[in-house]
Amino acid sequence: MLFNVIQSKLQQGIQFVQKAVSVRNTMPILTGIYLEAVKDKGLHLIANDLEIGIEYWVEADIINEGALVLPASQFTNIIRELPDAEIKAEGDLEHFQLKINCLNSEFTLKGYQADEFPQLPAIKTVYNLNLTAADFKDMIDEVKFSTSTDQTQPALTGGLLYIDAEGINLVTTNTYRLAYRKFPRENIIEENISVILPGKTLNELSHLIQEEGEIEIFISENYVLFKFSGITLISRLIEGGFPNYRQVIPDQCNSEIKVDRNELLKAVKRVSLIASLDSNVISIMVKEDQIQINSGESDYGNAHESLEIELKGSEQKIDIDASYLIDVLRVLSQDIIRIELIGPLYPMTVKKEDSDDYIYLIMPIRPGA
């Protein structure tokens, strides 16, 4: 095993795959990165924590083929600290170690035997689709923050990917709030697809999708595979049923306001400085030309904010958890957003100014609860 590779290219490849390196020590080899030198193809990097696997090919000059597994943390740190110059690497496959030379630096790093590293699962494609990577990243970013952290309900820790003839839908909920994003387009499918992607997979995809280009998605029974920018990410799917989101999304409202997103965010954050010292519940009152945001009366004091709005419909009052509203106001990028209300016992809906493709629900806190 003998190859030459440019430091910056190897570093980039390591950055891509390291998100799938295991952080648990139960199987030490999974805390490593698999390296395989393949003639005419380059250097193949794989990390695999058995939930997510990522592979990437780094352009490299392969003189002799071979493979081994190196401890990810040391390998990453060393490559990152080397100068941006040519690295000459020589594997000693008998002792599972790699000698790395770069200008005046010489490292020997001990690792593991390559054939002990678990292979990525083969995907028997049930359905595949492709779309613009940036669009898919937008969908993910607008819902990923709304998953549950409760491990006793695994389905809610992930996001539902639902594909029907009319579009691609992504939904997350912790039952107290729900984020729904639709990407409308015609899909030619025999039957609707409904799978649950782990929350970690959503987060890693959001980190990794940077470049322009397409993303290909291959869905099988137990796994989903994403291909973009030369990166392949394979993720286990979460088993179980996802709540019926269509049932909870209101189809009409009694009041609609338009409000400056950034001003509302700042006002809610300020009220939350006081409200969060207690239960973080805020009262929202929608009046003719004003939205008022109030904390309760606490041992620390109280806070009141008001903002100008346009109201269509009746005046309203609703109590909600401030953090759920802050989350969505931070994630959206539109200057103006719509808020729809039905009454104090019904969910509050946040939408973009001119589109119903994004729907975010916040369940009310019952007065006196």
Next chain:
Amino acid sequence: MLFNVIQSKLQQGIQFVQKAVSVRNTMPILTGIYLEAVKDKGLHLIANDLEIGIEYWVEADIINEGALVLPASQFTNIIRELPDAEIKAEGDLEHFQLKINCLNSEFTLKGYQADEFPQLPAIKTVYNLNLTAADFKDMIDEVKFSTSTDQTQPALTGGLLYIDAEGINLVTTNTYRLAYRKFPRENIIEENISVILPGKTLNELSHLIQEEGEIEIFISENYVLFKFSGITLISRLIEGGFPNYRQVIPDQCNSEIKVDRNELLKAVKRVSLIASLDSNVISIMVKEDQIQINSGESDYGNAHESLEIELKGSEQKIDIDASYLIDVLRVLSQDIIRIELIGPLYPMTVKKEDSDDYIYLIMPIRPGA
């Protein structure tokens, strides 16, 4: 108590004093900031954790005088999140609370009675000196990282400020390494001054000294007071004896090298990536035209680096803790530094290229220890 103040000015004042707010809950009032509105003078802010006290006057329009203490964390967060506009504040001194109005925001913050807040100690000046604030900050920055964290030897957790007829000296040591900085100048004093400043005081001074201008230093028996940029910082002194630093600074050497500081830093950091997995001991070998830095042989592998140098004197080998060398190479700003060596059992000395005003010693690790 009634006053108007510009948000950005109040925020700056809070930033200055908040370093002295107590983080412990043993005396709740010390987790607050004392505010006093004084006609024709402005708004007086004080924080005091009984080790360090900081006071600052904020320009404000005082309509009615009065004083109270507000919880620092909530007060700081609220003022920071308000828009940069005029704040109208009204104190309710019977209930120890302040009503804060700014544009469409209204906060009421409950606090404590002003006269329960401990006053800053009066300083009976034994000696005072003044110098350029930037010079004093440089002195602090070049030694503050080298204090001990061992609370059983309080004197070593601080820095010795030693003033004699020839200059001002600042010294820190944890007994395994020592940082010494001299600021040469003629001082007219009756007897030499020798006091120990707490490590926290050195850190806060380094953070607070930003602007051009002078710093005045007033030293009494138990306290030291610093005045700069309108800020007054009073610190308790540490009692006890400080090691005789003059005794350990070598007055000659057998070998002197000059080396590129940044290249040496990068090389030592890389070797430390492997060495730190063990005891972080590195071997330094100084040869005719080369300095070699080597890790030991560990379960993870090994690392070797070399750099070109100019050597005056004999070849040398010394074992040291890599982190002590990394610390000083990070702090210095000179392109080229000098390293002086005597032998494997004597300290290694790091100096600036052309000056002996800064001396940094690293004690050797005995071979086989």
